[in-house]
Amino acid sequence: MWLFLGIIFSVGTLIPGKLSLKLQYDGDQVLHIVPETFQQVQHLQHLCSTLLLDLWKPLQPEDIWAGEDLHIRVPAPLVQEVKDSLAQHMISYRVLIPDVHKLVDQSMPRERSNHRQVSESYVYTQYHPMEEIYQWMSQIQKSNSELVTQHYLGKTTENRTMYYLQISQPSDKTKKIIWMDCGIHAREWISPAFCQWFVKEILQNYKSDPKINRFLQNLDLYILPVLNIDGYIYSWEKDRFWRKNRAPYMNGTCYGTDLNRNFNSSWGTKFQVFQIDNTSVGVSYNCDSEIFCGSGPESEPETRAVAQFIKRKKNDILCYLTIHSYGQYILTPYGSTTKPPSNSEELMHVAEKAAAALMEKYGTSYKVGPTSLILYNNSGSSRDWAHMIPFSYTFELQDNGTYGFVLPPEQIQPTCEETMLAVTTIIDYVGQKYFPGGAVMLTSSSLGLSLCLTVAFKWTVS
């Protein structure tokens, strides 16, 4: 196998630039065939010479024998034709390498070394374990220190430190706050991936993007990339489908509280559903359950860390966003009752705007509405508890269920790009609602002009 890669490397180095290597082998497959009859051998020899296929083993068509291994690299555009031809001649094959480029790519030395250092080359289109996310946070602060500060929020059950990032444009204005948390549920890996993406996008574009520039003048963004750190680590190391935190119960025979049932909003309320059966849903008092609400409201240190912070700052927080997966929803309060909150019309209007903006990107359709009507009843959720904050939303990101929690890394970018549009629509709305008639950003090239206008405006008003 490595000899073959060696061949590729040597061919690759003859072609300048990684780009040409990518074009050369993208989608190519290597097939393993053991011809059974002389007729099959003849057909294979014919195929190799007419289509100029790349024989890896043996090296020459005349060395193809019945009963002996044959490895052929088939260029991507010919893959289907070759497979059809093999099927037609009843020649069975096995795909040895499904994508030559991918394999080469994985073997190529990367910008980030085996020690997985995080720098400007942080790969946002892959999932990262917690240790890399910690490194990313301090690196982000170091490289963007004029805007970003990392803050201590609290400790987890297993005594790990919870940090949030504050993105704040230097100014003498008092700002209001947008809070976003990711990773309440361990297995929802796309969620922390989105928080990281979001931070990167803001930092890359705050000068050039008029919408971001505008809202950053009056709003600080507080991002908690992973709320349930212990659970997240557990989902990497032990059980990919773990959801809860890692609090021990029942003398260590059972683990985990669902942090999104642990907040103090109708905590522990169950719901009888339908007359036909008496199943109660929404929450469980049993540690074995995935929706175990804990031993009391805010029984978990992770919940307390978030709740205490938000309570302290509640007069300044205008928007609470919590990111989950999957299902493609933008959810409004409440889960515990179908009685709508007092500002439900406006909440729905903004959510619909956000879903429309999201859909523009790739046509992905999100459902919008209160949890109790479009998903299920639940109690103790963070978003319901945060409803003292005027704009409180839960996002359930892609996908619709085909991959569910194990969303492939190729989906990270499109999911994050479209979700970015939805989230910035909401933040922008909130900014404009509470700070109307602020500086109007025309284009980045007129930044100077509008700053002058802002100064003039402030000066006139003061």
Place this chain on the structure above:
Amino acid sequence: MELPRGPAATELPPSHYSATRAAALAACYICHRLGSPGHGLAPRTVRRAHRQDIDGVGHKYYLELVLEDITDNDRTVNCTAEVLYHLGNKNIAPDVQFTTEGELQNTDEADNIFYNRIKSLEKELVAENIPDSHGNVSPEMQPIQLLAWVASGFVIWQNSTENTKFQLAQIKHVKQVKRSDEYLEFDYKILLHEMVSQEIIPWQMTVLWHPQHGVQVTQDSRQPKHASE
């Protein structure tokens, strides 16, 4: 679509959870009936939904829905479905009837290639964790994944109620069982995700398939959850 006589059917907002759960169930059933290793269907949207409460019988849903092709989600199929959840007895699977509009994609070629490939394997196919933790599925395992998706439609249909919404989360393990007849047989251990309880439920299913004879689940059983550490 025509609505029945009898007790009044109330219209539901298409995004209401009872409509989407019934639609997901219908999609599973339809996919199980029509799917193959080359072709799987998943629910895309609910266009219209009505619900009828039939005294002494149960709740019946009338749905207009759009399904999408899993391997090519630009391809959609319009369907209508009637789903009856039986009152009381949880051991009876909901009744499902459906119609589909237009021609479904023909996957005979892909199916035959997969069939021949497996038939000609010297050793029985064995695989684990499809997709893997990061969501990756190798192209050669895609038909195995689709076959599980289609077969799980049967298991989901058989075990659904108005308070459940199941989804195939992952194939933990699959093993081919060689047969002397023309059928392919696979023994799957899958994980189902149930949305309302949020549980991950291990399930075993024995799946038979032949290009001309469709997908059959000949045996299935719920497995115990692993003891939490």
